[in-house]
Amino acid sequence: MVEYRVTFAISSMLFILFTSMSFIAGVMEDAITVIARYMVMKRLINDVITLLAVKEYLLDGFPPSVIAFKYKTSKFKVRGHIQRIIDKAGNYRIATKILERLYPLLMSVEPVMLRNGGRMLCTLCNTYIRPSDAESHLRKKHKEFVNAVVHKVIMASSVKEV
Numbered sequence: 012m013v014e015y016r017v018t019f020a021i022s023s024m025l026f027i028l029f030t031s032m033s034f035i036a037g038v039m040e041d042a043i044t045v046i047a048r049y050m051v052m053k054r055l056i057n058d059v060i061t062l063l064a065v066k067e068y069l070l071d072g073f074p075p076s077v078i079a080f081k082y083k084t085s086k087f088k089v090r091g092h093i094q095r096i097i098d099k100a101g102n103y104r105i106a107t108k109i110l111e112r113l114y115p116l117l118m119s120v121e122p123v124m125l126r127n128g129g130r131m132l133c134t135l136c137n138t139y140i141r142p143s144d145a146e147s148h149l150r151k152k153h154k155e156f157v158n159a160v161v162h163k164v165i166m167a168s169s170v171k172e173v
């Protein structure tokens with residue numbers, strides 16, 4: 012009887028442990044996908060400042076004011092980018108972990124937008140667009156392409172960890 016109770020207690024504990032672990036892994040996976048998509052977009056449209064600002068804050072530990080000064084942008088814009096990543100991750104620690112995994116892979120993605128004066132050229136369809144329309148152009152016209160790049164980055168990041 013005692014043995015049965017102990018076995019039962021252990022198996023319930025293992026069940027709870029397993030369930031919470033897979034729950035955390037699930038949340039983490041979702042966060043990786045959302046952050047990968049956000050960062051891949053910035054990379055594809057060649058938004059170097061956003062990528063560097065997020066990286067220098069989360070991975071190198073620079074304060075937003077230092078980053079803003081370095082890239083001649085506002086502290087509030089830098090904070091905005093960082094906050095978006097942290098919100099998507101759920102908290103600062105998870106955001107840092109995810110970015111550590113994704114950043115080198117993001118850098119190996121080739122941008123598809125080229126800045127040409129005040130306009131941008133989408134090299135996927137050879138169309139000139141306004142820089143402010145770059146992200147929505149990719150989302151609307153090249154959805155499959157973006158999905159494939161995001162998928163590739165995520166796959167590569169999990170392979171690396173094993």
Ligand SMILES: [Zn+2]
Pocket residue numbers: 133134135136137138148152153
């Ligand atoms: Zn295009």
